[in-house]
Amino acid sequence: MAVFILKRLGLAILVALTVSFISFSLLFMAGDPAVAIAGENASSADIAAVNERFGFDRPMLVQYADWLGSAVTGDLGRSWYFDMSVTELIADRLTVTMTLGLCAITFALLIAIPLGVAAAANPNSLIDRFALFLSVVGQAIPSFWFGLILIVIFSIKLRLLPASGNETWQHFVLPTIVLGYYATPAIMRLTRAGMMEVLSSDYIRTARAKGLRTGKVMFKHALRNAIIPVVSLAAVQMGFMLGGSIVVESIFALHGAGYLAWESIARNDLPTMQALILIFSTFYILFTFLADVLNAWLDPRLRVG
Amino acid sequence: MTFKALMTGTALSLVAAAPAFADKTDDTLRLAFLKELESVDNYYNSAREGILVTRAVWDGLLYRDPNTGEFKGNLATEWKWIDDVTVEFKLREGVTFHNGETFNADDVVYTVNYVTNPESAVKVMTNVSWMKSAEKIDDFTVRINLNAPFPPAEEYLASVVVMYPNEYYAEAGPTGMAVAPVGTGPYKVDKVEPGKLYELSRYEGYHDSPKGEAQIGKIEVKTIPDMNTQMAELFNGGLDFLWNVPADQAEKLAQMDDRFDVVNAQAIRVGYISMDAAAAVDPEGPMTKKKVRQAIYHAIDRQAIVDALVKGSSEVINAGCAPIQFGCDLSVATYDYDPEKAKALLAEAGYPDGFEIDFYAYRDRPYAEAIMGFLNEVGIKTNFNYLKYAALREKRTKKEVAISFQTWGSYSLADVSAITGEFFTGGDLDDAQDAEIIDWVTKAGSITDRDERQALYSQAHAKIANEVYWVPLWTYNVNYVMSKELSFVPTDDEVVRFADFSWK
Numbered sequence: 001m002a003v004f005i006l007k008r009l010g011l012a013i014l015v016a017l018t019v020s021f022i023s024f025s026l027l028f029m030a031g032d033p034a035v036a037i038a039g040e041n042a043s044s045a046d047i048a049a050v051n052e053r054f055g056f057d058r059p060m061l062v063q064y065a066d067w068l069g070s071a072v073t074g075d076l077g078r079s080w081y082f083d084m085s086v087t088e089l090i091a092d093r094l095t096v097t098m099t100l101g102l103c104a105i106t107f108a109l110l111i112a113i114p115l116g117v118a119a120a121a122n123p124n125s126l127i128d129r130f131a132l133f134l135s136v137v138g139q140a141i142p143s144f145w146f147g148l149i150l151i152v153i154f155s156i157k158l159r160l161l162p163a164s165g166n167e168t169w170q171h172f173v174l175p176t177i178v179l180g181y182y183a184t185p186a187i188m189r190l191t192r193a194g195m196m197e198v199l200s201s202d203y204i205r206t207a208r209a210k211g212l213r214t215g216k217v218m219f220k221h222a223l224r225n226a227i228i229p230v231v232s233l234a235a236v237q238m239g240f241m242l243g244g245s246i247v248v249e250s251i252f253a254l255h256g257a258g259y260l261a262w263e264s265i266a267r268n269d270l271p272t273m274q275a276l277i278l279i280f281s282t283f284y285i286l287f288t289f290l291a292d293v294l295n296a297w298l299d300p301r302l303r304v305g
Numbered sequence: 306m307t308f309k310a311l312m313t314g315t316a317l318s319l320v321a322a323a324p325a326f327a328d329k330t331d332d333t334l335r336l337a338f339l340k341e342l343e344s345v346d347n348y349y350n351s352a353r354e355g356i357l358v359t360r361a362v363w364d365g366l367l368y369r370d371p372n373t374g375e376f377k378g379n380l381a382t383e384w385k386w387i388d389d390v391t392v393e394f395k396l397r398e399g400v401t402f403h404n405g406e407t408f409n410a411d412d413v414v415y416t417v418n419y420v421t422n423p424e425s426a427v428k429v430m431t432n433v434s435w436m437k438s439a440e441k442i443d444d445f446t447v448r449i450n451l452n453a454p455f456p457p458a459e460e461y462l463a464s465v466v467v468m469y470p471n472e473y474y475a476e477a478g479p480t481g482m483a484v485a486p487v488g489t490g491p492y493k494v495d496k497v498e499p500g501k502l503y504e505l506s507r508y509e510g511y512h513d514s515p516k517g518e519a520q521i522g523k524i525e526v527k528t529i530p531d532m533n534t535q536m537a538e539l540f541n542g543g544l545d546f547l548w549n550v551p552a553d554q555a556e557k558l559a560q561m562d563d564r565f566d567v568v569n570a571q572a573i574r575v576g577y578i579s580m581d582a583a584a585a586v587d588p589e590g591p592m593t594k595k596k597v598r599q600a601i602y603h604a605i606d607r608q609a610i611v612d613a614l615v616k617g618s619s620e621v622i623n624a625g626c627a628p629i630q631f632g633c634d635l636s637v638a639t640y641d642y643d644p645e646k647a648k649a650l651l652a653e654a655g656y657p658d659g660f661e662i663d664f665y666a667y668r669d670r671p672y673a674e675a676i677m678g679f680l681n682e683v684g685i686k687t688n689f690n691y692l693k694y695a696a697l698r699e700k701r702t703k704k705e706v707a708i709s710f711q712t713w714g715s716y717s718l719a720d721v722s723a724i725t726g727e728f729f730t731g732g733d734l735d736d737a738q739d740a741e742i743i744d745w746v747t748k749a750g751s752i753t754d755r756d757e758r759q760a761l762y763s764q765a766h767a768k769i770a771n772e773v774y775w776v777p778l779w780t781y782n783v784n785y786v787m788s789k790e791l792s793f794v795p796t797d798d799e800v801v802r803f804a805d806f807s808w809k
Contacts, residue, residue: 032695032696032698032699032702033695035694035695035698035699038351038428038429042351042429042431043430043431043727043732044702044732044733044734045430045431045434046428046429046430046431049423049426049430053426081341081343082341082343082344082499082500083343083344083349083479083480083483084480084483084499089499148533148534148537151534151537152537155537155541156537156540156541159541162543163534163537163538163541163543164527164529164534164537164538164543165527250530250531251531251533251534252534253337253527253528253529253530253531253534255341255500255501255528259530263341263530266693268695
């Protein structure tokens with residue numbers, strides 16, 4: 001098992017590095033970074049000086065090797081845009097994104113799993129139709145529109161919640177709903193499908209025939225098996241949310257890592273972008289890895305090999 | 306706990322925790338930037354938003370009255386040109402920086418010598434590279450030596466060149482100044498969260514400056530990257546002031562809501578079409594032919610685009626410069642909107658059926674699309690390439706762009722050396738490469754006689770128009786939306802001066 005985990009981790013690091021290298025190459029194709037650094041009003045002399053100062057005239061592979069060498073020693077460099085340590089910059093922003101991501105996935109699981117279970121237990125009922133309706137609407141509504149609607153209702157009309165910023169927990173309520181709602185339909189549908197399949201299986205019939213209470217059958221016997229693919233999906237969704245919270249962070253001015261990544265591309269702030277890609281990739285891989293471990297715990301059959 | 310009790314508790318906690326909403330009772334002006342500011346340090350920042358903070362926190366030796374264009378003393382009380390490359394300043398006495406440090410000649414010498422040192426790697430070198438050094442004559446007399454005659458020196462000393470406290474900056478450097486800025490300006494900085502939040506408060510010890518004392522006690526600047534969210538914050542009282550509001554939204558606000566004042570003012574930014582007249586992109590390309598460039602000029606109804614899209618106080622211009630800039634001569638050859646004449650000119654140039662060409666732009670997509678619409682009408686089929694500025698600029702310097710829609714903000718400098726001097730002196734963004742114009746503009750940028758400079762720039766603008774090296778389009782404008790409780794009169798240089806705000 002330990003060898004298996006080590007192999008997985010080694011592979012994960014290779015994947016992260018490959019992703020970072022590809023991204024590094026692509027980012028250089030998005031325009032001259034010296035122009036982005038020097039700013040829109042910069043003269044040609046300004047740009048030439050930036051090129052010299054940052055060494056953009058060197059071969060790209062050399063620049064990548066330099067960056068990687070420093071990254072391995074824990075030095076992610078200095079942000080070209082903010083002229084501050086990338087580690088310091090990201091630490092602050094990542095806290096916001098992680099908080100938002102964890103709140104959103106919790107929100108999604110709290111809504112989607114009970115609803116999926118209820119829908120599966122009562123096929124074609126009102127609750128089942130409501131769940132399906134919610135699922136379709138959830139996927140159809142663009143998050144920027146949903147975010148603005150919530151701002152209009154809760155921030156402008158009712159004045160209950162702030163529209164932007166990340167100073168207090170209230171600032172996270174609306175973004176959590178918007179981001180979490182985006183992940184809800186898939187988790188809900190998978191829970192419903194899994195539960196329906198499990199509920200029609202022999203061992204559930206046996207459990208029922210033995211006279212076990214419905215709640216015990218549903219949550220102890222059925223849900224434990226039905227939730228296995230949901231765990232994997234939730235892990236993927238969580239990874240997706242970290243990078244995909246760009247729109248939500250932008251609308252609610254949350255100043256998280258997702259928005260920072262987006263802006264860093266626009267500014268050609270390569271050190272920040274590189275560090276974020278590496279961190280996002282690592283988190284994504286880590287979540288998938290943790291999901292595998294959790295699934296193995298839920299289903300002993302998966303522990304083999 | 307029952308479900309009902311839980312819901313009631315949640316609702317009550319939300320109400321109790323509702324955000325604080327702004328009004329003038331707490332004497333705090335709240336506004337937002339769309340863009341994350343890279344650094345508060347004036348010399349390591351190139352964003353317009355940075356100019357706003359700079360004007361509030363620091364002072365230059367001089368001050369240019371935005372309404373009259375007159376230069377007045379600020380940190381200097383008198384100044385005189387010793388010769389073409391030396392200017393001597395008598396400094397104001399009794400000025401202290403926000404940290405209590407006394408302002409004197411040492412600060413000026415330190416600042417100038419620091420920013421002109423290439424190792425300091427200030428972000429916008431053209432703002433400072435015209436200076437060579439500074440030398441102290443006595444505690445309150447200083448001389449700035451120039452590399453060469455530089456006529457707009459006063460403009461720069463009144464705007465982008467600001468004075469730093471020598472002792473503090475020697476210790477803190479750009480990194481320290483970025484998080485704890487210290488200046489002599491009307492506002493001092495209380496808090497900086499890089500890229501996110503800036504809190505300023507009135508500097509009670511502010512000197513007798515033509516900028517005037519700050520009238521509002523506190524300024525809070527947040528970064529909110531989405532304009533819709535900024536609007537929402539304005540509606541719920543979280544913000545008092547918005548700037549750069551798109552024309553359509555500003556119009557709706559002005560019509561729909563009587564809680565806000567919507568004010569429009571011109572900006573120094575201008576739009577223009579740049580064309581490959583020097584044949585650097587394609588020696589045989591259509592843009593190398595004067596008649597084609599004339600046809601393009603005749604094909605575009607600039608006034609219609611201004612009326613329908615740009616709106617506000619923008620106006621069509623016939624020379625590539627802002628009317629408030631010194632040396633901007635708009636009395637040059639004009640080319641009216643006349644699509645038939647454009648078609649005739651194209652035919653004369655050998656393109657009776659028009660031609661197909663890649664058209665580039667990097668901002669204001671609707672304006673670019675309108676321009677393309679007019680070009681298509683006369684037979685110039687345009688393939689649209691909308692790029693980021695960095696990518697487009699790179700393509701231009703590599704001579705891969707034959708025609709593009711460009712804009713230029715001149716750093717809010719009211720002198721055409723900041724635009725004509727940038728694009729018509731033979732650099733890699735000079736699409737004309739006209740030896741005569743290069744000579745005139747270079748000369749105008751190195752002599753101090755204003756009349757002579759004006760004459761040279763007029764000559765240059767006349768030839769640019771006659772040869773149609775550019776198609777000048779329009780000046781830009783800025784929409785400011787503010788709470789009715791706020792009093793603010795914007796100026797035409799797009800610089801929002803915090804000290805000019807007051808409560809009604």
